[in-house]
Amino acid sequence: MMISQNERYKKILNILKTSKPELRGIETIRENVINRIRGTRSRQSSLSDLFESIFAWIYIGWVRRSLVAASILLIVFFIYQQTMILQGVNIINKRAIISEAESFSVSKEEIGKQLMILRLTGRRISAGELSITEKQLEQLIDSYNELQEKYRDLVKIIEEDPMLKDYFEKKLDEGKTKKTNL
Amino acid sequence: MIDQKLIEQCKNGNLQNFGEIIETASPFVFSVAFRILGDEELAKDVVQDTMVTVWEKLSKINSSASFNTWLYRITVNKCYDNLRKRKRDSEFRPDDKTWAIISNHFSEQPYTELENEEIARLINFMIGKLSPKQKAVFVLSEIEELPNEEISEITGLSKALIKANLHYARKHITEMIEKYT
Numbered sequence: 613m614m615i616s617q618n619e620r621y622k623k624i625l626n627i628l629k630t631s632k633p634e635l636r637g638i639e640t641i642r643e644n645v646i647n648r649i650r651g652t653r654s655r656q657s658s659l660s661d662l663f664e665s666i667f668a669w670i671y672i673g674w675v676r677r678s679l680v681a682a683s684i685l686l687i688v689f690f691i692y693q694q695t696m697i698l699q700g701v702n703i704i705n706k707r708a709i710i711s712e713a714e715s716f717s718v719s720k721e722e723i724g725k726q727l728m729i730l731r732l733t734g735r736r737i738s739a740g741e742l743s744i745t746e747k748q749l750e751q752l753i754d755s756y757n758e759l760q761e762k763y764r765d766l767v768k769i770i771e772e773d774p775m776l777k778d779y780f781e782k783k784l785d786e787g788k789t790k791k792t793n794l
Numbered sequence: 795m796i797d798q799k800l801i802e803q804c805k806n807g808n809l810q811n812f813g814e815i816i817e818t819a820s821p822f823v824f825s826v827a828f829r830i831l832g833d834e835e836l837a838k839d840v841v842q843d844t845m846v847t848v849w850e851k852l853s854k855i856n857s858s859a860s861f862n863t864w865l866y867r868i869t870v871n872k873c874y875d876n877l878r879k880r881k882r883d884s885e886f887r888p889d890d891k892t893w894a895i896i897s898n899h900f901s902e903q904p905y906t907e908l909e910n911e912e913i914a915r916l917i918n919f920m921i922g923k924l925s926p927k928q929k930a931v932f933v934l935s936e937i938e939e940l941p942n943e944e945i946s947e948i949t950g951l952s953k954a955l956i957k958a959n960l961h962y963a964r965k966h967i968t969e970m971i972e973k974y975t
Contacts, residue, residue, distance in 0.1 A: 620971045621964070628916060628937055631908035633828040633837070635821045641838065642816045645845040646809055
């Protein structure tokens with residue numbers, strides 16, 4: 613006997629309704645669920661224990677919570693500040709390298725030209741404008757010492773030779789009279 | 795039905811009592827999940843995930859009357875997650891075993907209860923190719939025989955959408971029956 617589509621559908625549906633799936637191993641499921649809950653609990657409690665131990669001396673709940681929030685904010689601010697300082701230090705370091713590189717790239721002739729222009733224009737360089745590298749300063753001190761030594765030697769030579777001494781004294785006197793004439 | 799007193803005890807963190815809820819609610823959750831997923835092992839995973847979520851969100855339950863609907867909602871959502879992870883099944887073609895199940899039970903009056911494996915075959919034959927929403931609506935409406943209001947509360951779908959999904963599911967199943975039986 614042929615049965616209609618609708619009847620077939622109802623039959624299959626009835627089969628499914630009357631056949632309840634059987635859950636096997638409910639004990640294992642219970643055990644697994646409880647273990648999972650215990651695992652999550654212990655993770656949560658270890659974190660809350662830490663805060664509790666730090667602020668355990670405060671009995672008022674809202675004060676304790678505010679202190680926890682404030683301490684977290686302070687830690688965040690401290691980390692932010694440290695990061696900003698480190699960034700600043702890095703930028704300053706880079707600047708020093710650049711200026712040193714610039715100063716080395718300038719040749720002696722160029723420095724001479726620049727000094728000449730400054731002399732001609734009569735411009736005075738204020739202390740704030742003058743920038744000099746450590747190496748240039750060392751060179752300046754070395755040349756000053758060298759000059760002083762040579763001057764000492766020259767004075768010694770002149771004093772040892774009376775003829776030369778007289779000659780220089782005469783020349784110096786001439787120079788003085790010329791300056792006054794001018 | 796879960797006792798309100800038992801729920802209150804569990805809210806206070808009593809895991810021993812929650813064990814009782816697991817034993818009472820798990821077969822029900824398993825039955826729904828198995829019928830939607832058509833796979834015993836996956837349904838067992840859904841039972842575990844659902845029970846862990848129940849424990850985590852138990853504080854939201856105000857009365858034992860709403861517990862069943864709430865349990866249905868969690869179960870259906872877990873099934874959705876599971877179905878999304880899997881690729882949509884290709885069209886089911888009944889093999890010899892499925893043929894035997896269908897033909898045997900068509901001729902039998904009254905119907906004998908099926909084993910889990912047979913139920914899985916039949917579920918996959920009928921709703922294997924439906925979308926997760928269509929599967930959920932079909933199981934809740936046709937097998938669990940819940941009213942549309944409750945299905946709407948469980949699935950978050952409007953009544954019109956429930957009707958549309960159910961219509962499509964029925965049409966598809968009828969076509970499958972016509973094609974293969």
